[in-house]
Amino acid sequence: MFESLSAKLQKITNSMRGKARVTESDIKDMMREIRMSLLEADVNYQVTKDFVKDMQAKCLNADVEGSFTPGQQIVKIVHESLTELLGGSDSKIKVSSSGFTVIMLYGLQGAGKTTTAVKLANILKKDGKKPMVVSVDVHRPAAAQQLKVLADNAGIQNYINIEEKDAVKIAREGIEKAKYMLCNYLIVDTAGRTVVDDDMMDELKAINEVVKPDEKMLVVDSMIGQEAVNVAMSFEEAIGMDGFIMTKLDGDARGGAALSIRKMTGKPIKYICEGEKIDKIDVFHPGRMADRILGMGDVMTLIEKASANIDEEEAQKSLEKMLSNKYDLNDLLSQFEQMKKMGSMKDIVNMLPGVSGKVTDDQLEDSETVINKNMAIIRSMTAKERKNPNLLNASRRKRIAAGSGTTVQDVNMLMKQFDQTAKLMKQFNKGGFKMPRGMGFPGGKFGGGNPFGRRGFF
Numbered sequence: 238m239f240e241s242l243s244a245k246l247q248k249i250t251n252s253m254r255g256k257a258r259v260t261e262s263d264i265k266d267m268m269r270e271i272r273m274s275l276l277e278a279d280v281n282y283q284v285t286k287d288f289v290k291d292m293q294a295k296c297l298n299a300d301v302e303g304s305f306t307p308g309q310q311i312v313k314i315v316h317e318s319l320t321e322l323l324g325g326s327d328s329k330i331k332v333s334s335s336g337f338t339v340i341m342l343y344g345l346q347g348a349g350k351t352t353t354a355v356k357l358a359n360i361l362k363k364d365g366k367k368p369m370v371v372s373v374d375v376h377r378p379a380a381a382q383q384l385k386v387l388a389d390n391a392g393i394q395n396y397i398n399i400e401e402k403d404a405v406k407i408a409r410e411g412i413e414k415a416k417y418m419l420c421n422y423l424i425v426d427t428a429g430r431t432v433v434d435d436d437m438m439d440e441l442k443a444i445n446e447v448v449k450p451d452e453k454m455l456v457v458d459s460m461i462g463q464e465a466v467n468v469a470m471s472f473e474e475a476i477g478m479d480g481f482i483m484t485k486l487d488g489d490a491r492g493g494a495a496l497s498i499r500k501m502t503g504k505p506i507k508y509i510c511e512g513e514k515i516d517k518i519d520v521f522h523p524g525r526m527a528d529r530i531l532g533m534g535d536v537m538t539l540i541e542k543a544s545a546n547i548d549e550e551e552a553q554k555s556l557e558k559m560l561s562n563k564y565d566l567n568d569l570l571s572q573f574e575q576m577k578k579m580g581s582m583k584d585i586v587n588m589l590p591g592v593s594g595k596v597t598d599d600q601l602e603d604s605e606t607v608i609n610k611n612m613a614i615i616r617s618m619t620a621k622e623r624k625n626p627n628l629l630n631a632s633r634r635k636r637i638a639a640g641s642g643t644t645v646q647d648v649n650m651l652m653k654q655f656d657q658t659a660k661l662m663k664q665f666n667k668g669g670f671k672m673p674r675g676m677g678f679p680g681g682k683f684g685g686g687n688p689f690g691r692r693g694f695f
Contacts, residue, residue, distance in 0.1 A: 256306065256307060267296075287500075315531070328507050349456060353482055369418060369423050372397045459485050462493050481507065
C-alpha cells in the first residue's frame with residue numbers, strides 16, 4: 238500500500254544520509270518534498286501540515302549525536318516523527334479481569350469485518366486462547382454463513398442463528414454459548430451498511446448494552462482513503478471505539494488513511510490485514526511500519542514470520558542431512574514450501590534492511606516463477622528419483638519436464654543448482670568453504686541480474 242510514498246520518502250532520506258553538513262535550506266527543501274509526498278499519498282492536509290511543521294522544528298534544533306553525521310541525524314528524526322505519527326508504540330487488546338473478554342467489531346459494509354473476525358480469532362487461538370465468533374448480522378444471512386464456513390475451516394468455535402431476526406437476542410445467546418463452551422474470548426461480528434445511518438447506530442448501541450465489550454474496534458477499509466477518517470469520526474461520536482483494524486493493505490491504496498486516522502481520532506491502529514487468507518493479519522507496530530516505509534526493512538516481523546511458518550524440527554533435519562551429505566530433493570522441496578508459507582518474495586525482500594527499492598518487481602516476479610517451477614519439477618519426480626537424483630538420465634528428465642509443464646532446460650538448471658549445493662556442503666564439511674562462482678546473490682549484493690532467480694535457489 239505504501240509503495241509510492243515509500244519510494245519517494247526513501248529517495249528524499251537517501252539524499253540526506255551522506256551529507257556531512259546540512260543547511261537550513263537543505264532542511265526546508267526536504268520538508269517541502271516530504272509535504273508533497275504525504276499529500277500525494279492522500280494524507281489529511283492538517284495532519285501533513287502539523288507533521289511537517291513539528292519535524293522541521295526538530296531538525297533545525299537538533300544536536301548531532303556522536304555516532305551520526307548531520308544527514309543521518311535528520312533521517313533519524315524523520316523516522317522518529319513517522320513512528321510517532323503512526324502511533325508511537327504498540328497498542329494491545331484490553332483483557333477482562335474476569336477471564337472472559339468480549340471484542341466487538343463494526344464498520345461499513347465491505348470493509349472485511351467477517352473475514353477479520355475469524356482472522357483475529359485465529360491469532361488468539363495460536364496464542365493459546367479459546368475464542369468464539371458470533372454473527373449478529375440479521376440483515377445479510379450470507380454474512381453469518383460466511384462466518385461459519387471460515388470459522389469451521391479454521392477450527393474455531395462459532396455461533397450463528399439465521400432464523401432469529403433480533404440482533405440483540407443473538408448477541409445475548411452468543412455470550413451464553415461462549416461461556417458454556419468455556420471460551421475466554423468472544424468476537425462479535427456486527428452488521429454493516431453502505432453508509433453510516435441512525436438505524437445502524439441504534440442497533441450497535443443496543444448490542445453494545447448487552448455484550449458490554451471490553452474492546453470496540455472499527456474495521457476500516459484502507460482503500461477508501463480520507464473517507465476512512467470521516468467514517469471513524471462518525472463511529473467515535475455515536476458509539477465510541479478503542480482502536481482500528483486496517484484491512485486491504487495489500488491493495489493499491491496510497492496509505493493516507495493509515496497515516497491520518499491515528500492523528501485525527503487519537504485512537505490506535507491495533508491490527509493490519511494484508512490479504513484475504515486467514516493468516517494475513519498482523520499486530521500493528523508503528524516503528525516497524527516506519528522502518529518499512531523508509532526502506533530500513535522489518536527484521537523483527539521477518540523473524541516472527543519465520544518462527545510461525547518454518548518447522549524448526551524439519552529445518553534441523555535438513556541441516557543435519559546437508560552437513561552429512563545426505564541432502565536430497567525432498568529436503569529442497571520442503572525448504573521451498575516453508576519459504577512460500579512466509580509470503581511472497583516481494584513481502585520478504587521488503588523486510589530486508591537496505592534492499593527495498595533495489596530489486597525490481599520484475600525480478601521478484603521472476604524469482605517467484607522460478608521457485609514455483611522448481612517445486613513443480615520436484616513434485617513430478619518419483620519417490621526414488623527425489624531420494625537419488627543420480628537416477629535422472631535424459632529420458633527421465635524429459636518425462637519430468639512434460640509432467641511439470643516446464644522444459645528440459647529448466648530441469649537441468651535445477652539439478653545443476655542442486656549439485657552445486659551438494660558440492661558446497663562437502664567443501665564446508667572439509668573446512669575449505671568458499672562460495673562457488675554464480676551461487677547466491679550476484680556480486681555478493683543485490684544488483685545486476687535476478688538475486689533469487691536462475692543463479693541461486695534463494
